[in-house]
Amino acid sequence: MSVSLIVTTYNWPEALKCVLESVLRQSHLPDEVIIADDGSTEATAALIADFQARFPVPLIHSWQEDKGFRVAMSRNKAIAKARGDYIVLIDGDLVLQRHFIADHLKAAARGHFVSGKRARMTAALSDKVIKTGLVPSVFSKGLYRGRSTALRFAWLSRQVAMSKCSSADSIHACNLAFWxxxxxxxxxxxxxxEGWGPEDKEFAARLLHLGLKRKVLKFAGVAFHLYHKENCKAALEKNNLLFEACLAERKVRCDQGLNECVNECPTPTSAADQRCQLSA
Incomplete structure (x- = not known):
């Protein structure tokens, strides 16, 4: 199967540089990388152009005008451009261990989506990573909130992934994979x-309502989260109401989503992809 890696970003080219360098080191490269850009300035565009000149797979810059925090729309535009059968979604502040993509592909299964974890870095370790380009390990000083999330252990990962989770709790779109x-x-x-959270949990809840099962990827798909200040949560109360309505009504399709990006969908190439027509 083909895989598209989607990387969200907004005005932090230093972090995006670290992320793309970690993609280049992957033991299994994705078939394409799409940058879902929520309105960054020219510095990010210049960085992407530099990587495009030397990237071994297509590197696509999907940009939208900066009209505030609109990561849901940004992700949709990237999904609409994607040609991979399988999508791995990360944030532009996640530095990937070299087997990240390979681990996700091993975990992929029809009728499932996969939620992963991330190891959090302190500000000091994050600064060091940005300056040097190194990828941390489970032994690095400056990891916090659960060092085990930085441990890669293939056998143990297989055992944990066998247990399915039926809720959207602890879902983070910074490390998420789906067909x-x-x-x-x-x-x-x-x-x-619009505004921070919890659009990722609502997305996962609708996948569950569709009948999919969730795999929790632990001890594999390791990624390291660069430290930054928390996003503004002024819209959280309003957004939580949308999430609660989704759960109460067991919604599968949202009214406004990928259908807003229908003109950007690639031409369907198979019967399964006819859903790209996105009829209501």
């Missing part, structure tokens, strides 16, 4: 979410 056809079936991310 493109399933994202199309639920109409992608709900663009009614």
């Amino acid at each position: 493109r056809a399933d994202a199309l079936a639920i109409n992608g991310f709900n663009i009614g979410f």
